[in-house]
Amino acid sequence: MGRQRPGTPTLEEVAALAGVGRGTVSRVINKAAGVRDSTRRAVQQAIDELGYVPNLAARSLAGHRADAVALVMTEPDWRQFGEPFFTEIVRAVGDALTDTPVQLLLTLVRSDTERQRFVEYARGGRVDGVLLMSVHAQDPLPDMLAKAGLPTVMLGRRSGDESVTYVDADNTGGARDAVTHLLAGGRRTIGALGGPLDMYVAQCRLRGYREALERADVEVRDSLIVAGEDFTEESGRRATAELLARHPDLDAVFAASDTLAAGALGALREAGRRVPEDVAVIGFDDFHPARPMEPPLTTVRQPLEEIGRTMVRLLLEEMEDSPVAWRHVILRTELVLRDSA
Amino acid sequence: MGRQRPGTPTLEEVAALAGVGRGTVSRVINKAAGVRDSTRRAVQQAIDELGYVPNLAARSLAGHRADAVALVMTEPDWRQFGEPFFTEIVRAVGDALTDTPVQLLLTLVRSDTERQRFVEYARGGRVDGVLLMSVHAQDPLPDMLAKAGLPTVMLGRRSGDESVTYVDADNTGGARDAVTHLLAGGRRTIGALGGPLDMYVAQCRLRGYREALERADVEVRDSLIVAGEDFTEESGRRATAELLARHPDLDAVFAASDTLAAGALGALREAGRRVPEDVAVIGFDDFHPARPMEPPLTTVRQPLEEIGRTMVRLLLEEMEDSPVAWRHVILRTELVLRDSA
DNA sequence: ATGAAAGCGCTAACAC
DNA sequence: GTGTTAGCGCTTTCAT
Numbered sequence: 001m002g003r004q005r006p007g008t009p010t011l012e013e014v015a016a017l018a019g020v021g022r023g024t025v026s027r028v029i030n031k032a033a034g035v036r037d038s039t040r041r042a043v044q045q046a047i048d049e050l051g052y053v054p055n056l057a058a059r060s061l062a063g064h065r066a067d068a069v070a071l072v073m074t075e076p077d078w079r080q081f082g083e084p085f086f087t088e089i090v091r092a093v094g095d096a097l098t099d100t101p102v103q104l105l106l107t108l109v110r111s112d113t114e115r116q117r118f119v120e121y122a123r124g125g126r127v128d129g130v131l132l133m134s135v136h137a138q139d140p141l142p143d144m145l146a147k148a149g150l151p152t153v154m155l156g157r158r159s160g161d162e163s164v165t166y167v168d169a170d171n172t173g174g175a176r177d178a179v180t181h182l183l184a185g186g187r188r189t190i191g192a193l194g195g196p197l198d199m200y201v202a203q204c205r206l207r208g209y210r211e212a213l214e215r216a217d218v219e220v221r222d223s224l225i226v227a228g229e230d231f232t233e234e235s236g237r238r239a240t241a242e243l244l245a246r247h248p249d250l251d252a253v254f255a256a257s258d259t260l261a262a263g264a265l266g267a268l269r270e271a272g273r274r275v276p277e278d279v280a281v282i283g284f285d286d287f288h289p290a291r292p293m294e295p296p297l298t299t300v301r302q303p304l305e306e307i308g309r310t311m312v313r314l315l316l317e318e319m320e321d322s323p324v325a326w327r328h329v330i331l332r333t334e335l336v337l338r339d340s341a
Numbered sequence: 342m343g344r345q346r347p348g349t350p351t352l353e354e355v356a357a358l359a360g361v362g363r364g365t366v367s368r369v370i371n372k373a374a375g376v377r378d379s380t381r382r383a384v385q386q387a388i389d390e391l392g393y394v395p396n397l398a399a400r401s402l403a404g405h406r407a408d409a410v411a412l413v414m415t416e417p418d419w420r421q422f423g424e425p426f427f428t429e430i431v432r433a434v435g436d437a438l439t440d441t442p443v444q445l446l447l448t449l450v451r452s453d454t455e456r457q458r459f460v461e462y463a464r465g466g467r468v469d470g471v472l473l474m475s476v477h478a479q480d481p482l483p484d485m486l487a488k489a490g491l492p493t494v495m496l497g498r499r500s501g502d503e504s505v506t507y508v509d510a511d512n513t514g515g516a517r518d519a520v521t522h523l524l525a526g527g528r529r530t531i532g533a534l535g536g537p538l539d540m541y542v543a544q545c546r547l548r549g550y551r552e553a554l555e556r557a558d559v560e561v562r563d564s565l566i567v568a569g570e571d572f573t574e575e576s577g578r579r580a581t582a583e584l585l586a587r588h589p590d591l592d593a594v595f596a597a598s599d600t601l602a603a604g605a606l607g608a609l610r611e612a613g614r615r616v617p618e619d620v621a622v623i624g625f626d627d628f629h630p631a632r633p634m635e636p637p638l639t640t641v642r643q644p645l646e647e648i649g650r651t652m653v654r655l656l657l658e659e660m661e662d663s664p665v666a667w668r669h670v671i672l673r674t675e676l677v678l679r680d681s682a
Numbered sequence: 683a684t685g686a687a688a689g690c691g692c693t694a695a696c697a698c
Numbered sequence: 699g700t701g702t703t704a705g706c707g708c709t710t711t712c713a714t
Contacts (some may be wrong), residue, residue, distance in 0.1 A: 054464030057401030106447035124397030399707035
């Protein structure tokens with residue numbers, strides 16, 4: 001089980017070879033100011049000669065920091081990780097960390113065993129902070145980390161009064177914009193495909209739908225709202241068929257996700273409706289779909305790049321500052337028009 | 342930058358509370374034998390009471406191990422990570438580590454900066470071993486790690502005489518089986534779509550094609566072989582069109598990847614050939630395709646699950662044993678018949 | 683079976 | 699500027 005082979009040079013040996021004290025070598029390594037240039041060079045040469053690499057365990061122990069952060073995927077269904085939504089976030093987070101000395105560690109938490117192991121890892125001080133992706137409403141991990149005093153930033157939130165720092169897209173506003181757009185296009189019988197209501201993101205998107213109608217003084221009819229049991233395409237297909245049965249005059253559909261929208265598209269075409277001429281469809285760009293969102297679907301685009309960047313910014317700040325400034329950031333979405341209806 | 346909040350209980354405090362020595366507490370934590378049961382219980386209670394969690398930096402420093410391994414993705418094109426080929430490997434590796442106390446750390450290496458940072462991380466002793474995915478032929482990372490004495494296992498190899506421990510699919514054998522299958526079906530004018538020949542995997546698959554023909558005493562004609570510049574579907578499409586032009590009597594295509602096969606399928610249908618009746622197509626299941634390999638394509642299936650499991654087994658062995666037993670494992674592929682031709 | 687003590691290699695505070 | 703020193707919290711002998 002050993003690594004850092006015996007024989008690995010230590011800071012002490014570097015100091016001896018360079019003919020200086022340990023402290024000086026430490027200063028050179030950490031690029032601290034206040035070292036004569038000639039000394040610095042001598043030390044650097046000794047480092048190169050010996051092929052010295054700092055022992056990170058020792059550094060952590062003495063320095064009280066790990067220079068690493070974890071990006072955790074808490075998702076029992078691991079295939080989700082292949083989805084563009086997540087790969088894009090990972091990329092953005094990686095990019096945001098490029099200019100720091102911080103190593104990014106992706107970790108999977110798919111079971112209680114893995115959750116436990118990770119908590120011990122994090123509480124054990126191997127990371128300075130934690131980024132959480134795809135947290136489910138009842139996941140205890142965020143609280144466990146927060147209770148342990150670990151800087152933590154979540155992507156999305158578990159409820160309306162989330163206590164852990166998070167970055168979220170403006171789901172309510174995005175949905176409102178989408179439905180407002182439909183209304184502006186003259187649509188009046190607008191169906192809503194909600195996701196599972198135990199997910200906060202689904203609640204928000206449905207709320208946006210309601211708000212848009214209310215602001216336009218259009219009656220909110222319960223019969224136009226179908227809350228699916230999940231976000232799948234099949235679910236969207238069924239829900240849309242039901243909407244069509246209830247409201248043959250349906251002229252638009254707002255879907256709480258792109259997969260639901262894809263299902264709606266399928267169901268509408270099967271029923272002989274033209275999209276977007278007869279029925280307009282708008283969904284959120286969650287990037288989950290089997291089939292990508294192409295025309296004729298207008299979508300609500302989430303700023304993934306900015307979400308990732310912001311998560312990192314908040315985390316780094318929490319890592320440096322006093323740890324009490326819980327903050328919540330909600331980022332604008334953008335309506336991407338791809339239809340002419 | 343601090344974590345492990347000040348006030349975190351230490352082993353010493355646990356010992357004090359339990360009224361035992363530090364050594365005893367350490368033994369309890371590490372489930373070492375030779376502790377009286379009553380003592381163990383007393384210590385455990387103190388641990389629970391204090392909410393004690395071991396400081397992993399200290400443990401690493403004293404114990405010379407990190408209890409963590411890294412799974413590295415060296416891929417400038419990060420979107421590759423979303424491909425089923427990789428997510429499946431990640432899953433398999435995670436599963437193989439479930440029953441160990443080893444934390445799996447996924448890391449991205451997309452640039453020299455990140456490569457450098459990771460090497461320092463690994464050489465610094467933060468991981469006990471490294472698993473490498475998607476290594477390109479000229480990537481220096483494997484050698485850097487090997488030179489540093491870090492247990493390392495690669496997925497695939499960079500050349501025929503790879504020195505670093507690796508697990509690979511039997512690309513040559515798989516290709517041979519595929520082409521032998523085509524020959525058994527009575528096909529004689531079999532085109533080969535090779536990948537870029539600077540990739541060892543592509544060389545092997547092409548060699549398998551040749552060997553199958555030779556064993557069957559069928560002439561290997563260079564005009565039937567097209568080495569694409571990459572593995573893309575478009576590349577497969579072009580190459581197939583060229584093959585058709587050269588050999589209108591083409592009755593089968595062996596493609597070095599599933600994406601190439603998908604391209605072949607498209608080109609053949611465009612040209613009015615029926616697949617598999619007129620022309621049979623076989624590709625490797627790399628799981629890269631935009632369109633999944635469905636009938637009528639027979640494919641060479643790689644044992645991803647077993648590849649991941651084997652990589653972990655080898656790595657754990659290298660971590661425990663003397664570090665000189667470089668090993669190379671090549672796993673069987675399986676022909677998945679999906680056509681009737 | 684258990685306590686005591688010697689480090690592991692580094693950072694940071696303090697002298698000079 | 700630079701050397702010296704005191705830990706950081708744990709594992710691991712070595713006594714007992």
